[in-house]
Amino acid sequence: MGTATTNKHQAGQKPAKHIEERLQAAVRFAGDSGDGMQLVGGQFTATSAVFGNDVATFPDYPAEIRAPIGTLAGVSGFQINFASRHIYTPGDRVDVLVAMNPAALKANIRDVVEGGIVIVNSDEFDAGNLQRAQYSTNPLETDELSRYQVYKVPITQQTLAAVKETGLGPRDAGRCKNFYALGLLYWLFDRPLDPTLSWVNGKFARVPAVANANKLALEAGYAFGETAEMFAVRYQIRPAELQPGTYRNLTGNQATAIGLVTAAQLAGKPLFYGSYPITPASEILHDLSSYKNFDVRVFQAEDEIAAMAAVVGAAYAGAIATTGTSGPGMALKQEALGLGVMTELPMVIVNVQRGGPSTGLPTKTEQADLWQAVLGRNGECPVPVLAAQSPADCFWSAIEAVRVAVKYMTPVILLSDGYLANGSEPWRVPDPDRLPKIEVRHPTDPATFQPYARDEHGARPWALPGTPGLEHRVGGLEKADITGDVCYVPENHHRMTELRAQKVANVLRDIPDQEVYGDPSGELLVVSWGGTFGAVRTAIEQAREAGRSVAHVHMRWLNPMPRNLGEILSRFRRVLVCELNMGQLQLLLRGRYLVDALGLHKVQGRPFMVSDILSRIDELMGGRAS
Amino acid sequence: MSASADKPELTAKDFRSDQQVKWCPGCGDHSVLVQVQKVLAALGARREQTVFVSGIGCSSRFPYYMATYGFHSIHGRAPAIATGVKCANPDLDVWVVTGDGDALSIGGNHILHTIRRNIGLKIILLNNRIYGLTKGQYSPTSEFGTRTKSSPMGSIDHPIHPVSIAIGSEITFVARTVDVDVQHVQYVLRRAAAHKGTAFVEIYQNCQVYNANAYGWATDRETKGDNVVYLEHGKPLIFGKDRDKGIRLNGDVPEIVNLNQVSPDDLIIHDEKAADPSMAFRLARMLHPEYPEPLGVFRAVEKPTYEELLMGQIEAERAKRGPGRLEKLFRSGDIWEVAETGAA
Ligand SMILES: Cc1ncc(C[n+]2csc(CCOP(=O)(O)OP(=O)(O)O)c2C)c(N)n1
Numbered sequence A: 001m002g003t004a005t006t007n008k009h010q011a012g013q014k015p016a017k018h019i020e021e022r023l024q025a026a027v028r029f030a031g032d033s034g035d036g037m038q039l040v041g042g043q044f045t046a047t048s049a050v051f052g053n054d055v056a057t058f059p060d061y062p063a064e065i066r067a068p069i070g071t072l073a074g075v076s077g078f079q080i081n082f083a084s085r086h087i088y089t090p091g092d093r094v095d096v097l098v099a100m101n102p103a104a105l106k107a108n109i110r111d112v113v114e115g116g117i118v119i120v121n122s123d124e125f126d127a128g129n130l131q132r133a134q135y136s137t138n139p140l141e142t143d144e145l146s147r148y149q150v151y152k153v154p155i156t157q158q159t160l161a162a163v164k165e166t167g168l169g170p171r172d173a174g175r176c177k178n179f180y181a182l183g184l185l186y187w188l189f190d191r192p193l194d195p196t197l198s199w200v201n202g203k204f205a206r207v208p209a210v211a212n213a214n215k216l217a218l219e220a221g222y223a224f225g226e227t228a229e230m231f232a233v234r235y236q237i238r239p240a241e242l243q244p245g246t247y248r249n250l251t252g253n254q255a256t257a258i259g260l261v262t263a264a265q266l267a268g269k270p271l272f273y274g275s276y277p278i279t280p281a282s283e284i285l286h287d288l289s290s291y292k293n294f295d296v297r298v299f300q301a302e303d304e305i306a307a308m309a310a311v312v313g314a315a316y317a318g319a320i321a322t323t324g325t326s327g328p329g330m331a332l333k334q335e336a337l338g339l340g341v342m343t344e345l346p347m348v349i350v351n352v353q354r355g356g357p358s359t360g361l362p363t364k365t366e367q368a369d370l371w372q373a374v375l376g377r378n379g380e381c382p383v384p385v386l387a388a389q390s391p392a393d394c395f396w397s398a399i400e401a402v403r404v405a406v407k408y409m410t411p412v413i414l415l416s417d418g419y420l421a422n423g424s425e426p427w428r429v430p431d432p433d434r435l436p437k438i439e440v441r442h443p444t445d446p447a448t449f450q451p452y453a454r455d456e457h458g459a460r461p462w463a464l465p466g467t468p469g470l471e472h473r474v475g476g477l478e479k480a481d482i483t484g485d486v487c488y489v490p491e492n493h494h495r496m497t498e499l500r501a502q503k504v505a506n507v508l509r510d511i512p513d514q515e516v517y518g519d520p521s522g523e524l525l526v527v528s529w530g531g532t533f534g535a536v537r538t539a540i541e542q543a544r545e546a547g548r549s550v551a552h553v554h555m556r557w558l559n560p561m562p563r564n565l566g567e568i569l570s571r572f573r574r575v576l577v578c579e580l581n582m583g584q585l586q587l588l589l590r591g592r593y594l595v596d597a598l599g600l601h602k603v604q605g606r607p608f609m610v611s612d613i614l615s616r617i618d619e620l621m622g623g624r625a626s
Numbered sequence B: 001m002s003a004s005a006d007k008p009e010l011t012a013k014d015f016r017s018d019q020q021v022k023w024c025p026g027c028g029d030h031s032v033l034v035q036v037q038k039v040l041a042a043l044g045a046r047r048e049q050t051v052f053v054s055g056i057g058c059s060s061r062f063p064y065y066m067a068t069y070g071f072h073s074i075h076g077r078a079p080a081i082a083t084g085v086k087c088a089n090p091d092l093d094v095w096v097v098t099g100d101g102d103a104l105s106i107g108g109n110h111i112l113h114t115i116r117r118n119i120g121l122k123i124i125l126l127n128n129r130i131y132g133l134t135k136g137q138y139s140p141t142s143e144f145g146t147r148t149k150s151s152p153m154g155s156i157d158h159p160i161h162p163v164s165i166a167i168g169s170e171i172t173f174v175a176r177t178v179d180v181d182v183q184h185v186q187y188v189l190r191r192a193a194a195h196k197g198t199a200f201v202e203i204y205q206n207c208q209v210y211n212a213n214a215y216g217w218a219t220d221r222e223t224k225g226d227n228v229v230y231l232e233h234g235k236p237l238i239f240g241k242d243r244d245k246g247i248r249l250n251g252d253v254p255e256i257v258n259l260n261q262v263s264p265d266d267l268i269i270h271d272e273k274a275a276d277p278s279m280a281f282r283l284a285r286m287l288h289p290e291y292p293e294p295l296g297v298f299r300a301v302e303k304p305t306y307e308e309l310l311m312g313q314i315e316a317e318r319a320k321r322g323p324g325r326l327e328k329l330f331r332s333g334d335i336w337e338v339a340e341t342g343a344a
């Protein structure tokens, strides 16, 4: 919990309640997918954020909408890391686990720190549930959990008793047990109930009995912590020293959606978003569908091919044209994306990566679409590629992607991932008036217009249908330089291939030099990209605190790569590339810079733990710093 | 159509681009191109407001020969690209030119969904019942048993019929015509241009090189009268070189009858505005050689268009919530302030 002490609960000893201060804590709510764990996780997050902590969250839910109740396949979890200092990750391990049934306990117990708190809903530990969770004996009755402080709370019974006065039937009444658990955790971490109470009142305004029941359950959970002679200690985590300003908690997908809307507004244009539903990208589609008053034109296409093709058409006709998808959908988009490259039109493709290949792990995270982004498509088909590094950063990345697409007249791929998409963190709300406008130019003069003439950036003009005198034809066949007529001349194809590549290389003008965190040169440079930023940066901070000479480069642009990157790589004796794939950036760096880069690879559908990175550093540098 | 009074009138020639037309001599696409140019001129279309989008195939070269805006895209995806164009700028007149392979094989999914949305696209399907550009393989409209390079023993695929597909996909306007029947092509194109929503026009098109004379029965002066029946709204289905035959319903089944024996009053009276598409579908199932094949407008009904509904929702939201303001968007949801001291 951010301090070295752990507090063993001594059975038989009458606990004296006292408050202990901590810098940070990670809690996880786990239960059946119908138990409302995502909901209370969200509430705990909001309350902690409003309270002033820095927060980072990680929901982990099954691919099945409703797997059989009580089974391991149906376990849904929500992890919140909150701290009085700056944090980058939801935490490797959890200090407190709430397990609403045996399956939730089984699936999550290995992530609890030694000596950590485990609160179980003891009512659910019956023979049937134990069997469904594949427990041969009841873990609450053996010493299986002896390394943890286990609190057996009859959450179901207590909830039913607490909400009895509302007259709700047992089914509806039982549904409130997540609020009971939430109340207990609010007590444990000394959080206010008000934010959740007002949320409940708003949410269930039309069903007052349900609102009241949830309120009673929440309060009962809180009161239980206070009065039951069970918990010896409460924990306090003070507000963090965040940069002053207005904050809002955002998931990566919410941030992407808001970022796309913002970009279109900055360009003074309608936003077109063509998409086909796919986990974990669908929330972008949902969110944008509710922003219609920003002239957001959402097209739910029949498949990703149509979505991408419509984006090409919308770009041609002058919208800020965007699409979002995940791995399998990205594969389907590649041909039409190539058309976007050939016709040199601006568009943004968001790929919220998930575990692959094929359908793979739909709800789990991975970074294995880097090659698909950088090297995909037929022919020589370069596309600028950038990756967001945190949930809130998806906002800035989306704007940056649109800016580059419009300026260089090119498709741009923005890589997010399942971890960023569903995870959340506080976003410092910017002042919209201070965001730089996205400059858009459309030619109107027939006397000087040439469809494939180029400006100082290497971009061709964005001539819109509807403009008198500029009627011209575009398409997927190779274009003659300048005129844009169909052209099969061998030298022209070579030249056009170079011009398209040069244009993408020119994006470097808009990419700042790569920054190095830590020593500018030395023993080991750790390189990462995308959603692994938090874990890697935390690991590097910790390794440096322990005296290691390590540095960190986190890449935002994967294509083109920052100008000074090769030179940075050459300053270190060893380079370690950490990524949630089998070495995709590693291969690109090796190929491009002839550097003998090493790799740390993980494809388990889960993000890196800080300890994964620390142990690899230990392995490379000898000794132990972690 | 976006006609404009203060602009000079355009002739068919003004719709011709400077590109050399490269279809084979005798290819039916030539005639269709000329008719399209004539119709656009006659309707007072503006070049700058008109966009031709196509996929891949001989037929899909069409946009290069038009002096309008044009997009020669990728195989099968023209309806989806055109959808994006129309959503981004609903004021444009957007035409799609496609082939039987382009529209019904690789692009089958897009055709189906484009039609059901009733988005304002004018789709011209040049059906030569063959893959022309790839040098003559059988297509989804080739007759069973067609011998081609990829089906030397005869194709074992059963064909589909574009008009049936369109009706099955809830089309609001569907018509059929034949490339060489220039007056009729023009008539059908004018009707399509005037339609609000998706207009789908199948044109029987001769591929001189790989499927010559596939439609001889429908174009040959001698046989044509007995092999096609022209659909006219409110009129009975009468055909034959001497207009002595008609089509009536026998129970559920269309039946050829001799007008010497049956009164025209007992024939099917064509109703292109029928709310129920069943009769239109039955007509689409009348195939050569069992029946004379119907040419003309099968169905022309009104339904709100996709672009109207799309923009309507945007307008409704703006009226209700006011035009979007980023300040408000950023500050929706749970927000909190962090003061200078760092405390909440
Ligand atoms: C993705 C893809 N697959 C295959 C092709 C090859 N191809 C080009 S045109 C065509 C068939 C065209 O047939 P149709 O649409 O009937 O047009 P036609 O040439 O007969 O007018 C094929 C298979 C292609 N261009 N792209």
Ligand code: SF4
Binding pocket: B022, B023, B024, B026, B027, B028, B029, B058, B059, B128, B132, B133, B206, B207, B208, B209, B210
């Ligand atoms: S191959 Fe057939 S369809 Fe293609 S241009 Fe020649 S005649 Fe026309």
Ligand SMILES: [Mg+2]
Binding pocket: B057, B099, B100, B101, B126, B127, B128, B129, B130, B131, B132, B139
């Ligand atoms: Mg064909």
